[in-house]
Amino acid sequence: MGSMMKxxxxxxxxxxxxxxxxxxxxxxPTLNVVLYAVLGGIxxxxxxxxxxxVDVKELKQIFKK
Numbered sequence: 001m002g003s004m005m006k007x008x009x010x011x012x013x014x015x016x017x018x019x020x021x022x023x024x025x026x027x028x029p030t031l032n033v034v035l036y037a038v039l040g041g042i043x044x045x046x047x048x049x050x051x052x053x054v055d056v057k058e059l060k061q062i063f064k065k
Contacts, residue, residue, distance in 0.1 A: 003053055006052075009047070009051065010047035010048050010051055010053070011044070013043065013047050014040050014043045014044045014047060017039075017043050018039065021036065
């Protein structure tokens with residue numbers, strides 16, 4: 001599978017899980033935004049790593065810069 005398809009799949013997975021979380025979590029609007037941002041980042045990172053779009057080594061090099 002091409003990298004672009006994996007990225008699209010990871011994005012769709014993140015969207016679906018955040019949509020599910022939206023129906024479960026009911027906090028103040030500010031806390032919702034913060035929670036969804038953190039949760040979305042974690043979901044996307046796990047999806048990208050599990051689909052092998054990037055290696056952990058590559059990710060470390062990106063964050064070092």
